[in-house]
Amino acid sequence: MARNLNALLISLFGISAAAGTMSAQVRDSSFAALQARGKTAMGVDQYTSTHKFDALEDGGRIELQRDTDDSAGVVQIRQHLREITLAFQSGDFSTPAFVHMQVVPGASVMAAKRDRITYTFSELPRGAEVRIVTTDPEALKAIHCFMAFQRQDHRAEGTDHGAAQHPEGMQHPKNHGGKQRGGEMQPMNHGAMQPGQDAQHPSHHGAMQCGQGTPHLEGGGHPEG
Secondary structure (H helix, E strand, O other), X not given: XXXXXXXXXXXXXXXHHHHHHHHHHHHHHHHHHHHHHHHHHHOOOHHHEEEEEEEEOOEEEEXXXXXXXXXXXXXXXXXXXXXXXXXHHOOOOHHHHHHHOEOOOOHHHHHHOHHHEEEEXXXXXXXXXXXXXXXXXXXXXXXXXXXXXXXXXXXOEOOOOOEEEOOOOOOOOXXXXXXXXXXXXXXXXXXXXOOOOOEOOOOOOOEEEEOOOOEOOOOOOOXXX
């Protein structure tokens, strides 16, 4: 009896370990695919570039820089982020949608509220940044959700203004540590998130909840740049 119980426990442990290994392999494979799409969209290797997504009191900031001196890569990054600035200003979030294969939380509200948001491109030593500013409370919530998702999906660095809680497996990416890399924002025109549906009211002290993005179907457009 004891022998049979031990054999059963060993068998269950083996199954659990195998499942854990398979799950880790799936996650690594998914991240590698995201990195590949990021390189297609941005034109630079995502593993040798550093992305940051800051959620700030008045909006957010997207930064992308090469890790080493690379004049051609710097030119490519600046071109990409100039295009992203113009696209976001017009409510077009199709590049992030391509990179993440879904509508990023917050993107639909950011597109709908584009007249209440300003996007400013600036050059950095090895790349560039896009500064995002708004005085609209709903747009601000959406920007914070957008940045939180980007930090997690890219495994990226960045400032988190306030505490964000992401239901259904989108864990709060605080103290994520390592560098990211690659990919930008999300599409419009793919989807069905209404203002207020993908973000709940944040406060300076706490709780912002961001819903999951809408899956992006393939064939819905090609990224710019």
